[in-house]
Amino acid sequence: MKLLTHNMLTSHVKGVIKGYPLIIKATEVKVNELEFNGQFVSRMIPKLEWSALIQAAGWLGQSQDLPSTLIPDYENDEEFLRKVHRILLEVEVIEGCLQCPESGREFPISKGVPNMLLNEDE
Amino acid sequence: MQEKQQEPSLLGTKYEDLARGGQIRGCTMDSSMDSTRSVRRTKEEKKLFRRQIKASHTLLKHEGISTASHPTKHLVVSNGGLGNGVSRESLLEVLKEGGTVESLLTPPAKPYAFVTYSSTEAGQNAYTLLNGRALQCHDQSVTLYFSYVEKVLEGFVSPEEELQLLQAVDWTPHTADVTVQKALKHRRVKHYGYEFRYDNNNIDKDKPLAGGLPAECDALLQRCLADGHISVLPDQLTVNQYQSGQGIPPHVDTHSAFEDPILSLSLGAKTVMDFKHPDGRSVAVVLPERSLLVMKGESRYLWTHGITPRKFDVVPVSEVEGSGVMTSDLSNLTLKRRGTRTSLTFRKIRHIPCNCAYPSVCDSQLLSSPPTVPVAEGDACRLEEQYVHQVYEDISSHFSSTRHSPWPHVQDFLLSLPPGSILADIGCGNGKYLGINPEVISVGCDHSANLVQICVERGYEAFVSDALSVPLRSGSCDACISIAVIHHFSTQERRQAAVRELVRLLKVGGRALIYVWAMEQEYNNQKSKYLKEGTTGASVERSDELKTEENMFNQQEEHDRKMSSDMKCTEEQNVTQPRIHIHTNRTAFLSQDLLVPWHLKCNVDKNKGAGSGSTNGPLENTSQGPVFHRYYHVFQQGELEEMCCCGVTGVKVLRSYHDQGNWCVELEKTHGNSS
Numbered sequence: 001m002k003l004l005t006h007n008m009l010t011s012h013v014k015g016v017i018k019g020y021p022l023i024i025k026a027t028e029v030k031v032n033e034l035e036f037n038g039q040f041v042s043r044m045i046p047k048l049e050w051s052a053l054i055q056a057a058g059w060l061g062q063s064q065d066l067p068s069t070l071i072p073d074y075e076n077d078e079e080f081l082r083k084v085h086r087i088l089l090e091v092e093v094i095e096g097c098l099q100c101p102e103s104g105r106e107f108p109i110s111k112g113v114p115n116m117l118l119n120e121d122e
Numbered sequence: 123m124q125e126k127q128q129e130p131s132l133l134g135t136k137y138e139d140l141a142r143g144g145q146i147r148g149c150t151m152d153s154s155m156d157s158t159r160s161v162r163r164t165k166e167e168k169k170l171f172r173r174q175i176k177a178s179h180t181l182l183k184h185e186g187i188s189t190a191s192h193p194t195k196h197l198v199v200s201n202g203g204l205g206n207g208v209s210r211e212s213l214l215e216v217l218k219e220g221g222t223v224e225s226l227l228t229p230p231a232k233p234y235a236f237v238t239y240s241s242t243e244a245g246q247n248a249y250t251l252l253n254g255r256a257l258q259c260h261d262q263s264v265t266l267y268f269s270y271v272e273k274v275l276e277g278f279v280s281p282e283e284e285l286q287l288l289q290a291v292d293w294t295p296h297t298a299d300v301t302v303q304k305a306l307k308h309r310r311v312k313h314y315g316y317e318f319r320y321d322n323n324n325i326d327k328d329k330p331l332a333g334g335l336p337a338e339c340d341a342l343l344q345r346c347l348a349d350g351h352i353s354v355l356p357d358q359l360t361v362n363q364y365q366s367g368q369g370i371p372p373h374v375d376t377h378s379a380f381e382d383p384i385l386s387l388s389l390g391a392k393t394v395m396d397f398k399h400p401d402g403r404s405v406a407v408v409l410p411e412r413s414l415l416v417m418k419g420e421s422r423y424l425w426t427h428g429i430t431p432r433k434f435d436v437v438p439v440s441e442v443e444g445s446g447v448m449t450s451d452l453s454n455l456t457l458k459r460r461g462t463r464t465s466l467t468f469r470k471i472r473h474i475p476c477n478c479a480y481p482s483v484c485d486s487q488l489l490s491s492p493p494t495v496p497v498a499e500g501d502a503c504r505l506e507e508q509y510v511h512q513v514y515e516d517i518s519s520h521f522s523s524t525r526h527s528p529w530p531h532v533q534d535f536l537l538s539l540p541p542g543s544i545l546a547d548i549g550c551g552n553g554k555y556l557g558i559n560p561e562v563i564s565v566g567c568d569h570s571a572n573l574v575q576i577c578v579e580r581g582y583e584a585f586v587s588d589a590l591s592v593p594l595r596s597g598s599c600d601a602c603i604s605i606a607v608i609h610h611f612s613t614q615e616r617r618q619a620a621v622r623e624l625v626r627l628l629k630v631g632g633r634a635l636i637y638v639w640a641m642e643q644e645y646n647n648q649k650s651k652y653l654k655e656g657t658t659g660a661s662v663e664r665s666d667e668l669k670t671e672e673n674m675f676n677q678q679e680e681h682d683r684k685m686s687s688d689m690k691c692t693e694e695q696n697v698t699q700p701r702i703h704i705h706t707n708r709t710a711f712l713s714q715d716l717l718v719p720w721h722l723k724c725n726v727d728k729n730k731g732a733g734s735g736s737t738n739g740p741l742e743n744t745s746q747g748p749v750f751h752r753y754y755h756v757f758q759q760g761e762l763e764e765m766c767c768c769g770v771t772g773v774k775v776l777r778s779y780h781d782q783g784n785w786c787v788e789l790e791k792t793h794g795n796s797s
Contacts, residue, residue, distance in 0.1 A: 005565055005583045008544070012593040020595060043542030044563060112578045115571060115586040116593045120503065 001114045003056050004088045007048050011100035013122055018102050021052035024059040026096035034089050041085045042075040057087050189269040195245040196238050200267040203232040208259050216257055220248020277412025279342055284389050284412055288464055290338040291361050309368045315358040316471055325379040325471055335359050346385060351416050356468035366460040372398055372428030377476035378486045380469040383418035391461030394435045397425045408437060423478045434459050477748035487749060494699035495715045502612045509717060509753035510610045511569050517722050517750055518572035522552035531781050532605055533558055535635045543600035546627055548589050549607030553577035567592060589620050597629040597794065609638040609754050618769040625773055628791040640785045641711045641756040650783030653708060704751065717751035757785045
């Protein structure tokens with residue numbers, strides 16, 4: 001699971017109001033190399049919840065001096081874009097779980113795949 | 123799986139696999155014979171001959187054949203066997219030169235035959251005259267070598283073994299047995315390994331009997347393994363003892379209880395077993411004493427077998443005809459009183475459902491209580507769990523290999539999305555659409571963990587989720603697609619809920635594309651690819667599929683016709699839900715709620731896909747895998763559109779069309795708070 005996906009995921013446990021972002025508890029993290037596309041990254045940024053991304057990076061120990069708020073004119077800052085590219089698309093959680101911040105319910109991540117299925121009673 | 127009719131094979135003697143026509147060289151040479159022979163042989167030839175004799179004796183010993191050093195009326199003819207390509211007729215012609223032939227035994231696939239002459243003199247004469255004789259058979263020449271034997275080994279087990287086995291069966295009745303035998307009123311029965319239940323003709327797999335199979339059977343079972351009749355040792359034995367006048371009604375051994383093949387050893391007496399095909403054909407097979415019957419393929423799964431309770435059997439007169447299938451030569455028949463026959467039937471317990479090619483007679487494949495269209499949410503979930511989720515997990519890799527060509531209109535939709543759009547593929551399967559537009563941020567989800575795994579392995583972003591409750595925030599997607607998903611929901615409410623969920627994910631102005639299987643496979647006189655593949659006959663295997671499934675469907679119809687009377691009774695109590703029929707692939711849909719078979723193929727080459735859509739993929743090997751049934755609600759014209767317009771608020775339908783056997787709708791979210 002990449003942090004791009006994590007940025008979109010939310011807890012859908014019944015009754016939960018504040019289920020975003022899901023807390024990442026990673027036991028195995030991998031960093032892959034992916035071709036950098038600055039244009040693609042800069043288009044992604046407005047779609048993201050920046051604070052959630054920073055939190056997620058922190059949980060994985062990958063903060064790497066990313067600013068806590070978006071800098072203006074980031075489109076032209078290649079160094080910045082590369083950092084975003086790395087944290088969003090190159091860092092991958094292989095094993096661990098995602099925890100609902102309100103209910104505590106844990107969703108497992110196995111072989112890079114988060115399983116968000118709820119039981120019938122949830 | 124046997125494609126051709128497989129008649130049960132009878133084995134005359136235990137044997138090694140010498141089907142490649144290995145020849146036995148050499149023979150017994152009485153020193154007294156030397157003088158008559160020496161004229162014809164040089165010293166070197168004699169030496170070679172003696173070496174060959176030694177080799178042949180060793181071989182024959184392995185076969186359980188010990189040669190005699192003195193003349194007898196029985197001789198073993200090495201190289202004169204069916205396994206050498208020598209026919210009975212041509213051999214008999216030669217043997218008759220030696221004297222009056224009393225009997226000739228030609229065990230299948232063996233490199234030898236046994237001949238019994240009317241007297242020792244005749245045997246001796248044959249030996250002298252025929253030993254070393256070259257026999258021209260078709261395009262090859264074989265050299266026949268004769269050896270005297272004490273007696274002809276006619277049987278898979280020797281008479282000594284036969285006695286041992288008969289004594290090994292403990293007929294001391296236990297209370298349970300006594301009840302069973304009383305109920306049966308016929309033959310005596312004893313089970314080893316597992317309890318056989320006569321109330322449902324099945325095995326109680328949870329009740330293994332202590333002690334297993336008798337140790338006396340070990341040797342012959344090892345032989346069966348070595349000879350290649352079985353690949354695993356059987357773990358269930360049923361011993362039946364038939365007095366003259368007792369029999370067993372025609373039946374097929376329960377598919378779900380036992381594997382294939384089934385072995386039956388006949389001891390104590392010969393009998394005649396009747397095999398019947400569902401189409402009416404009937405074959406009577408003589409089972410000689412000490413013979414092993416191997417029922418495999420059709421003969422195990424499709425033909426019934428039974429023994430008519432008789433005191434006398436009509437059998438061929440001369441022993442020359444020997445064992446085997448009875449011919450219609452009426453001049454050669456006589457009556458023979460039956461003796462007491464004990465049969466040992468060895469079977470392997472089946473632990474997974476039967477997946478044979480004969481579903482019409484298969485209790486695993488014929489649903490004894492086919493599901494009905496659910497009403498309650500709980501029933502719907504259970505149905506979908508069994509006939510959608512579990513199936514996709516089981517067929518995931520084969521399924522994935524058949525899903526590689528994107529549908530053009532879906533592709534167009536994806537390519538029309540502005541760069542940087544967020545796309546959610548709800549029910550993404552193997553991720554076929556996740557990489558189509560690289561400018562777009564794609565994420566997929568599917569209920570099948572195995573399929574999602576395939577997506578991630580391909581480098582796509584995906585997670586496991588239910589389409590009715592997607593863990594993405596409302597309004598977070600620019601576009602959503604749902605391709606061949608919603609038709610797996612078994613109630614109108616759930617299908618509606620799935621559409622609503624898609625709409626929830628969309629931001630205002632966002633678009634969704636939905637594809638579902640259409641009931642009308644033919645539209646504008648254009649047959650869909652799904653139907654077309656059924657009529658081209660491009661693959662022989664598919665037409666076989668059609669046949670077996672047609673049978674199943676017909677069986678289903680018959681079953682339903684019988685059931686309709688039952689339905690009338692329950693109507694007073696509650697509304698009876700329509701049954702979910704099993705659909706015959708590549709034919710028109712006859713109702714909206716169906717179970718569609720998926721034939722799992724093993725060893726599928728992932729590179730060789732079969733077109734788009736819902737095909738079953740190519741044949742890689744002839745062995746059939748299990749059949750799975752997936753639940754579908756196929757949509758009628760207008761049904762999907764109506765569901766999107768009337769059942770969901772805050773959307774408008776942009777396009778509505780038919781594409782390759784699917785009904786398709788493109789939606790736009792017009793305002794938020796769609797419930």
